[in-house]
Amino acid sequence: MPRLLRAIGLLGLMWVAHAGAVDKLRMAGDAWAPYADVSLLKGGLATDLISTALSRAGYATEYEQVPWARAVHGLSEGRYDILINAWYSDDRTRIGQFSADYLINRLRFIKRKNSTLDFQNLPQLHSHSIAVVRGYAYSPAFDNDPELKKIPVANFSTAVRMLAAGRVELTVEDEYAARFALSHESPDVQDNVEFLPTSLAENTLHILVSLKNPEHDKIVARFDQEIAAMKADGTYAALFKLHGL
Incomplete structure (x- = not known):
């Protein structure tokens, strides 16, 4: 009987360990x-x-x-x-x-401060280069517009530095994420970019x-x-x- 109880106890411990592994x-x-x-x-x-x-x-x-x-x-x-x-x-x-x-995320375009670019609709942007993070989905209309000149980059920090340096004309990011990232960039980047007033989309x-x-x-x-x-x-x-x- 003791051996049987020990065997049952061991099986119980194994089951608990297995369940924990499955649920992790x-x-x-x-x-x-x-x-x-x-x-x-x-x-x-x-x-x-x-x-x-x-x-x-x-x-x-x-x-x-x-x-x-x-x-x-x-x-x-x-x-x-x-x-x-x-x-x-x-x-x-x-x-x-x-x-x-x-x-909920509010997506906004960012431009250089000396730029006269505006955004009311996507066709306005067809002739302008836009840095986007590789693999991100932004909005169905933006993602599926073949006329947009999207420049894939590794992350938003790269995108906004390219923007400040004049290598692209726009980038786009969730507003809170962009503001947080910009607070950690150099003054040369922070002082040379700004949000466009109209949002691209609000994403869930x-x-x-x-x-x-x-x-x-x-x-x-x-x-x-x-x-x-x-x-x-x-x-x-x-x-x-x-x-x-």
């Missing part, structure tokens, strides 16, 4: 302060919101900060379970399942859960449920305040 989700994304950056408090606002919601849903998480294109490719192969900051695009539904939105921000994970629909449902609960109980607002937003 591998998250990935690129540096996108103030929403996500390993150097920030709790990895930034979005990372904190997502980790908190998933923890409340019963999932442990681990996060890897990598270039965006690598994060998307890793999700498509199943090396990552979750992209933490994804704007919706039809193409991405082939590799992952989107959650409901958990944040989602997690994208890999279709390679057999429980992707369950993860999304639990995440959505906990984000709604966090909004109702005050946790959501408290995390915005904690991160200064």
Whole structure:
């Protein structure tokens, strides 16, 4: 009998360990302060919101900060379970399942201060070069306009430095992310660029859960449920305040 009890106990421990391993989700994304950056408090606002919601849903998480294109490719192969900051695009539904939105981003163009460029509609910009981050989805109209002269770069910092140096005529980014990034650039960059008044779009921000994970629909449902609960109980607002937003 003692041997049987020990065997049952060992099997129980193995089951618990296995369950914990299954429920540990591998998250990935690129540096996108103030929403996500390993150097920030709790990895930034979005990372904190997502980790908190998933923890409340019963999932442990681990996060890897990598270039965006690598994060998307890793999700498509199943090396990552979750992209933490994804704007919706039809193409991405082939590799992952989107959650409901958990944040809203306001996308704005940025130009050099001595530029007379204006933006009311995309055809106005067809003859102008625009630095964009490789692999990002901005808005359906912007992404699918073949007449736009998009210059792919690795990140927004590269884009805005190219803009300040006159190598491109515009770049585009979420307003809070752009303002945060600009605060860490040199005065030569900060003093020579400015936002255009009209926004390109307001994008909803989602997690994208890999279709390679057999429980992707369950993860999304639990995440959505906990984000709604966090909004109702005050946790959501408290995390915005904690991160200064």
